[in-house]
Amino acid sequence: MNQPRFEIIQHDMGGWVRVFLGRGEPTGELGKFLSHGLTDWMRKRPHLRVHTIVPINSNGDTVELHAWYDQVLFPDTSPMAEPEARAGQ
Numbered sequence: 001m002n003q004p005r006f007e008i009i010q011h012d013m014g015g016w017v018r019v020f021l022g023r024g025e026p027t028g029e030l031g032k033f034l035s036h037g038l039t040d041w042m043r044k045r046p047h048l049r050v051h052t053i054v055p056i057n058s059n060g061d062t063v064e065l066h067a068w069y070d071q072v073l074f075p076d077t078s079p080m081a082e083p084e085a086r087a088g089q
Contacts, residue, residue, distance in 0.1 A: 008037035017041055020064040031055065031062035038065050047073035 006024025010017060019038045026033050042050055048069040056064035 006033075008033055010037055010041040016066060016068040018064060018066055029061075034062060034065045038067055042067075045069075047071060 006026045007022035008019065009022040010019050017038070019034050019041065021030060021034075038053070042048070049072045050067050050069045052068040054066045055062045056066060
């Protein structure tokens with residue numbers, strides 16, 4: 001059975017992220033796949049808080065999602081921080 005393959009790209013633009021179709025052609029509404037791609041991106045970055053999401057439309061169909069975010073958790077880089085905690089930075 002040959003299943004269609006496509007790629008959803010998540011491109012971090014520094015302060016906002018762009019989610020769009022890379023290659024291939026999905027079956028069904030693209031917006032659902034873009035939403036899933038944005039959710040996946042957010043789950044991998046729990047230190048960021050998305051505050052605005054805008055759908056980009058073409059001919060009545062959602063073709064991209066743009067989402068703006070704030071960083072809400074910062075690493076402790078003070079001299080008092082444990083050396084092991086700073087080693088991963």
